[in-house]
Amino acid sequence: MSDKTPVLSIEGLHVGIDGNPILHGIDLKIKPGEIHAIMGRNGSGKTTAASTIMGHPDYEVESGSIELNGADLLELEAWERARKGVFLSFQYPQSVPGLQVGHFLRKSVAAICGDEAAKGAPFRNALKSAMEEVSIPRSFLSRYVNDGFSGGEKKRFEILQLMLLKPKLAILDETDSGLDIDGIRVVSRGINAAIRGSDSGALIITHYSRILEHVKPDYVHVLIKGKIVKSGGPELALELEERGYEWLESGTTEDD
Amino acid sequence: MAMEEAREAVGDYKEGWHDPEHSTIRFDSGLSEEVVRKISKIKNEPEWMTEVRVKAYHHFVNRPMPGFGDREALEGIDFDKVCYYLRSSDATEKDWGDVPEDIRNTFDRLGIPEAEQKWLSGVTAQYESEAVYHSIREDLESQGVIFLDMDSGLREHPELVKKYFCSVVPYQDNKFSALNTAVWSGGSFIYVPKGVSVEMPVQAYFRINAKNMGQFERTLIVADEGSSIHYVEGCTAPTYSTDSLHSAVVELIAHEGAHIRYSTIQNWSANVYNLVTKRGIAHKDATIEWIDGNIGSKLTMKYPAVILKGEGSHAEVISVAYAGKGQHQDAGAKIHHLASNTTSKILSKSISKDGGRGSYRGMVTVSPKAENCKLNVVCDALILDDGSQTDTYPTMEVANPSARCEHEASVSKVSDDQVFYLMSRGHSEEEALAMIVNGFFEPFTRELPMEYAVELNKLMALEMEGSIG
Ligand SMILES: Nc1ncnc2c1ncn2[C@@H]1O[C@H](COP(=O)(O)OP(=O)(O)OP(=O)(O)O)[C@@H](O)[C@H]1O
Numbered sequence: 001m002s003d004k005t006p007v008l009s010i011e012g013l014h015v016g017i018d019g020n021p022i023l024h025g026i027d028l029k030i031k032p033g034e035i036h037a038i039m040g041r042n043g044s045g046k047t048t049a050a051s052t053i054m055g056h057p058d059y060e061v062e063s064g065s066i067e068l069n070g071a072d073l074l075e076l077e078a079w080e081r082a083r084k085g086v087f088l089s090f091q092y093p094q095s096v097p098g099l100q101v102g103h104f105l106r107k108s109v110a111a112i113c114g115d116e117a118a119k120g121a122p123f124r125n126a127l128k129s130a131m132e133e134v135s136i137p138r139s140f141l142s143r144y145v146n147d148g149f150s151g152g153e154k155k156r157f158e159i160l161q162l163m164l165l166k167p168k169l170a171i172l173d174e175t176d177s178g179l180d181i182d183g184i185r186v187v188s189r190g191i192n193a194a195i196r197g198s199d200s201g202a203l204i205i206t207h208y209s210r211i212l213e214h215v216k217p218d219y220v221h222v223l224i225k226g227k228i229v230k231s232g233g234p235e236l237a238l239e240l241e242e243r244g245y246e247w248l249e250s251g252t253t254e255d256d
Numbered sequence: 257m258a259m260e261e262a263r264e265a266v267g268d269y270k271e272g273w274h275d276p277e278h279s280t281i282r283f284d285s286g287l288s289e290e291v292v293r294k295i296s297k298i299k300n301e302p303e304w305m306t307e308v309r310v311k312a313y314h315h316f317v318n319r320p321m322p323g324f325g326d327r328e329a330l331e332g333i334d335f336d337k338v339c340y341y342l343r344s345s346d347a348t349e350k351d352w353g354d355v356p357e358d359i360r361n362t363f364d365r366l367g368i369p370e371a372e373q374k375w376l377s378g379v380t381a382q383y384e385s386e387a388v389y390h391s392i393r394e395d396l397e398s399q400g401v402i403f404l405d406m407d408s409g410l411r412e413h414p415e416l417v418k419k420y421f422c423s424v425v426p427y428q429d430n431k432f433s434a435l436n437t438a439v440w441s442g443g444s445f446i447y448v449p450k451g452v453s454v455e456m457p458v459q460a461y462f463r464i465n466a467k468n469m470g471q472f473e474r475t476l477i478v479a480d481e482g483s484s485i486h487y488v489e490g491c492t493a494p495t496y497s498t499d500s501l502h503s504a505v506v507e508l509i510a511h512e513g514a515h516i517r518y519s520t521i522q523n524w525s526a527n528v529y530n531l532v533t534k535r536g537i538a539h540k541d542a543t544i545e546w547i548d549g550n551i552g553s554k555l556t557m558k559y560p561a562v563i564l565k566g567e568g569s570h571a572e573v574i575s576v577a578y579a580g581k582g583q584h585q586d587a588g589a590k591i592h593h594l595a596s597n598t599t600s601k602i603l604s605k606s607i608s609k610d611g612g613r614g615s616y617r618g619m620v621t622v623s624p625k626a627e628n629c630k631l632n633v634v635c636d637a638l639i640l641d642d643g644s645q646t647d648t649y650p651t652m653e654v655a656n657p658s659a660r661c662e663h664e665a666s667v668s669k670v671s672d673d674q675v676f677y678l679m680s681r682g683h684s685e686e687e688a689l690a691m692i693v694n695g696f697f698e699p700f701t702r703e704l705p706m707e708y709a710v711e712l713n714k715l716m717a718l719e720m721e722g723s724i725g
C-alpha cells in the first residue's frame with residue numbers, strides 16, 4: 001500500500017439514500033493493475049457503492065472519503081469524475097430515444113478523452129475495432145442509445161464504451177448478468193486487456209463466479225448489509241457459490 | 257432594477273437585440289377602418305382588396321376572442337397599443353448591398369445572406385411590415401416560377417391573387433384571420449407552374465424590430481399540377497418588456513399531384529403573441545406537409561391544417577413546441593378527410609420546462625363519403641421539471657367506418673437516472689438535458705434541411721443553458 005498510490009481509495013464510507021443508511025463504513029483500496037470483485041446478496045448495497053463512486057446525486061455521503069489516484073472525488077460532479085477517469089458500466093443502462101449511438105460515442109470520447117481523440121481516422125479505427133471486439137454490428141451506430149437493445153446488447157454496449165473511454169477506474173455493475181457465454185468471454189478479455197499491466201484498476205460487481213474465472217480478480221470482497229465482511233482471493237468466489245452467504249452473516253457485527 | 261428585469265426577460269434568447277428603429281412610415285398605434293383604408297391606399301391596391309380588408313376589419317371588431325387556448329393571455333392583448341403598419345425601407349431590393357445598412361446587418365447577423373448563397377433557391381426578408389429584400393434564382397424564374405413578396409404579387413399578378421386569396425382561409429374563419437386580412441402586409445406569394453420541381457428550398461425570414469409592433473404577413477402558395485416546392489420560414493424578434501403581436505395567415509393550394517412542404521422555425525422572443533392561421537387544400541393525389549417548430553413567444557396558438565379534398569391526397573403535420581418560462585405553446589394540427597383513400601399523419605412533440613406549458617390541440621375528421629382513409633396521430637410530451645405542464649386535447653370525428661385510425665399519446669418526464677447515465681459519460685447536466693431534448697425532437701429535426709436541424713439543436717442547447725437549479 002505504501003509503494004504506489006491506489007487508483008481507488010475508499011475509507012470509512014457511510015452512504016444513505018432518502019435518509020436511509022445503506023452503506024455502513026466501507027474501506028477499499030485498488031492499486032494500479034488490480035482487479036477487485038464485490039459479491040453480495042441482492043440489496044446489500046453494491047449498486048449503491050458503485051453509484052456513489054460515480055457521483056449519483058441521490059446518494060448522500062454521510063462520512064468517509066473516496067479518492068482517485070490520491071485526489072478527492074467527493075467534491076466533483078459525475079461528469080467531472082468521468083473526465084478524471086471513472087467509468088461505470090451500469091446494471092441498468094438507460095435508453096435515450098433519438099440520441100444516435102454513433103453521435104453519442106463521439107461526443108463522449110470528445111468529452112472524456114479530448115476533441116482530438118474523437119476526430120477522423122483514429123476515432124473511426126478505434127470505434128471499428130472495439131465494435132468488432134464486442135460483436136456489435138455497424139448498424140447500431142444509427143440506432144438510439146440503448147433504445148430497444150436486448151439485455152445482452154446493452155451490456156455489450158457498456159463494454160464498448162469502456163473500451164473507447166479508457167478509464168483509470170472501471171466499475172462493472174453486474175455487467176455479466178444477461179450476457180451469453182461469448183459475451184462473458186468478450187467482457188473478460190476487454191477488462192484484462194484494459195487493466196492488467198496498466199495503471200488502471202477495476203471493480204467488478206457480480207453474482208457469479210463464471211466471469212471471475214476469466215478475469216481472475218486479485219481480491220474478492222463480500223458485501224453484506226452495507227459492510228465488507230470478508231475479503232479473500234479468487235477462491236472466495238467459488239466458496240460463496242457453493243455455500244451462499246449465510247455462513248458469513250452471523251459475523252457481520254464482530255467483523256467490524 | 258429595470259436593467260435586471262430586462263436581463264431576466266432576455267434570458268438566453270440570443271436574437272433579443274434590436275436596432276434603433278427607423279421608419280419611413282410609422283402609423284400611430286391603434287386600429288380603425290381609417291387605418292385599414294390607409295394601409296390599402298399606401299399600397300395602391302385594387303378596389304376589391306380594399307373592400308375585403310374593410311369587411312374583414314368589421315368582422316374582427318365584432319368577433320369574440322377564441323374560446324379555447326389561453327384565454328387569460330389572450331385577454332392581455334391590447335389592440336390599441338399595437339402599431340399596425342411600419343415601413344422601414346422604401347423599396348424591396350434585389351441586392352443586399354442596396355438594403356439600408358443596419359437592416360442588412362441584422363439579416364447578416366441572422367445568417368440569411370450566407371444561407372442564401374449556400375443552399376436556397378430564393379429568399380425574401382421581411383422587416384416589420386414590408387419585405388426589404390427579395391431574390392429568386394434565375395433558372396427558376398425562367399421556368400415560370402413566381403416567388404414574390406405578397407404586395408408585389410398582388411401588383412404583378414392581380415388575377416391569380418384574386419382567385420386564391422381567402423379561398424382556403426376566409427377572413428371569417430377566426431378573429432385573427434379577420435385581423436390579418438384587414439391589415440396584412442408582406443408575406444410571400446408563390447406560384448409553381450405545372451410539372452416544375454423547385455429542388456432547393458425557398459426561404460422567407462420575418463424580423464420584427466420595433467417595439468409594440470404588429471406583424472401581419474400573408475402568404476399564398478399555389479403549386480400547379482405535378483409541381484413541387486419546399487418553403488422555409490424563420491422568425492425572430494427583439495426582447496422588449498412590452499408585447500408584440502404576430503398574426504399571419506398562410507394559404508396553400510396543392511393541385512393534382514403537387515407537393516408542398518412548408519417548414520417553420522419560429523423563434524420569437526418571449527414578449528411576442530404568435531397567433532397564426534395556416535391551412536392548405538390538397539387536390540387529387542397531392543401532398544401537403546407542415547413541418548412546424550415553435551420555440552419562444554409568449555403565447556402561440558397555431559394549428560396547421562390540411563383539407564384533403566381530392567382522392568388519394570396526403571397530409572402530414574410534424575410539429576414540435578418548446579414552452580419555457582412564462583410561455584404557453586398551444587399547438588397542434590387539423591386534418592379533414594373529405595375524399596376517399598386519403599391519408600394523414602400527425603406527429604406532435606412538446607417540451608415544457610421552467611413552468612412553461614405545452615398543449616396539443618388536434619382535430620381529425622373523416623366525412624361520411626370518404627372511404628378507406630388512414631389516419632395516424634402521435635403526440636408525445638416531455639416534461640423537464642415539476643412546475644411545468646402539458647395537456648392534450650385530441651379530437652377525432654370519424655363518420656365513415658372504413659377509416660383506419662391510429663392514435664398514440666405519451667407523456668414522459670426526464671428521469672434523474674437518464675441524466676446521470678449521460679453525465680457518467682462526461683457530459684454536464686446541461687449537455688445531458690440538451691442531448692435528451694434533441695433526441696426527443698429527433699423525429700422532427702430529421703425532416704428539416706440539415707442546416708436548420710443544426711440550428712435548431714443549437715437553439716435547444718441554448719435553452720437548456722443556465723436553467724439548472
Ligand atoms: N430511494 C431509496 N429509498 C430507500 N431505500 C433504497 C432506495 N434506493 C435503494 N434503496 C435500498 O438500498 C439497498 C441497496 O440497494 P442496491 O441497489 O445498492 O443493492 P445491490 O447490492 O446492488 O442489489 P442487487 O444485487 O439486487 O443489484 C436496497 O435495500 C434498496 O432497496
Ligand SMILES: [Mg+2]
Pocket residue numbers: 046047048091173
Ligand atoms: Mg445492484
